[in-house]
Amino acid sequence: MMPADLTTAIAESLPYLRRYARALTGSQASGDRFAAATLEALLEDLDAVRSASSPKVALFRAFHLVWSSAGAPVGEVDGGLAARAERHMARLITPNSREALLLSVIEEFRDSDIAEILGTDTDEAAELVAIALREMEDSVSGKVMIIEDEAIIAMDIEDIVSEIGHRVTGIARTRDEAVALAARERPDMILADIQLADNSSGIDAVNEILSKTTAMPVIFITAFPERLLTGERPEPAFLITKPFSETQLRSAVSQAMFFASTETLTA
Template sequence: MEQYTGHFMQHLPYLRRYARALTGTSGRGDALVTQTLEWYLETESAQGLSRSALYRHLNQLQDKDSVPPSVAPYHPVESALMALDETDRRLYLLVNLEDLPVSDAAAVLGLAPEEAMERLTHARDRVRARLTATILIVEDDAIIAYDLAETVRGMGHVVCGNAATMDEALTLAAEHRPTLALMDIRLADGDNGLEVARELRAQRFLPVIFVTAFPDDLAKHGLEHLGPVIPKPFTRDQIEQAITRAVFMPQPEDARETAHPH
């Protein structure tokens, strides 16, 4: 019996990691692993099974439990995975988290290797798309706009366009429905980025990062709630950190109301 217990313990860290990802919580994940250990020690045919077979048993317990997996609020990767079909989510976890060969992951899930590879490719594409922000740049200085665009693309996000005026910004926003805007305050033709941000907020909530040489303008007008400010001149690190926070931070309550009116 000790040799079988030792065999199971070798797999324990991996089983706990997968079970926690499978269920979405450490408590439920550990409970599945405990049930698996009890089954393993009590069932002679289970003793000495491979890690893949133990993953399969965890899946069966999760299906029997019939409780949908939890997702941490506003966790971008978990949210992206939850958008997948459950089989595809498990396939993604087994290959990307547990480092199983696709053929082994396919066996765990009862899929043909060719189907598993096709589904994995589709799942990876969907996760990548969910983690990619579409960013609108509103800046009338061509050199600064170019620098911002290069920073955005270097992070793996998409630039949907650059606007120098309010009309251009609203047109691009309506056409591409970006997930974030990098906004100068003083624009071409005398337009004002604060008005652009307020109009976009009235139409639908859009997170805005103000990149401006006039950082005090928001405070002067009592509009600090419209978004964070990065003063010019800026560094790429400042832009990258601000984008990451804006893309992955939870929306405030009023934002969800604006985005989904009753």
């Protein structure tokens, strides 16, 4: 029988494994089957838990042993946004790159943890993540709407977004302009400041847009992150603080567009 402290630690990490397995396999049912097989494997080899750097790493490492031995199959993909995200994931062609990407971006493991989970070294784990990010950036393009009242910042954002292959549908400076712009042409993603030119709210603009259309990823860019990071629900999946770097914006745009909606993967 697993000791009580290990049982608690594994139980606390299990929801994250289920989330990861769902994203990796493309379906909740398939992911849960692999998660259950992982628990059975751990029960047969408790030394694997004790020898790992943490119980969570041990759980994910055991999952990957089961996953690899089964040939890394993809289940019957769930519909909607999950299917869209899974189609994007399938475009990552380098072995273990999609695993490394999800472990890094969704589960926020360090490179050293990813190396331990995948059975490689830290440098290779970091390179797998970098390769996945490059492949991810190259694989998805779409329409992006910008809500930003500062002209210079708006132009910088437009240039960066265009350089990585997306088309900007337009730039809105107020809530009303944003709602009207989205109605004329539905974007695939929104980049929004919080405080707008007429003291209207980018948050309100986004909420009104989303109330009239299907779900889409949103990135908030703001000098006031504390207004959104309150610990209350809902909080944004992607939040960039001004001043931002080009690298930060490129990465956030690529990830948000690639995964279609992180709600699908992190719920």
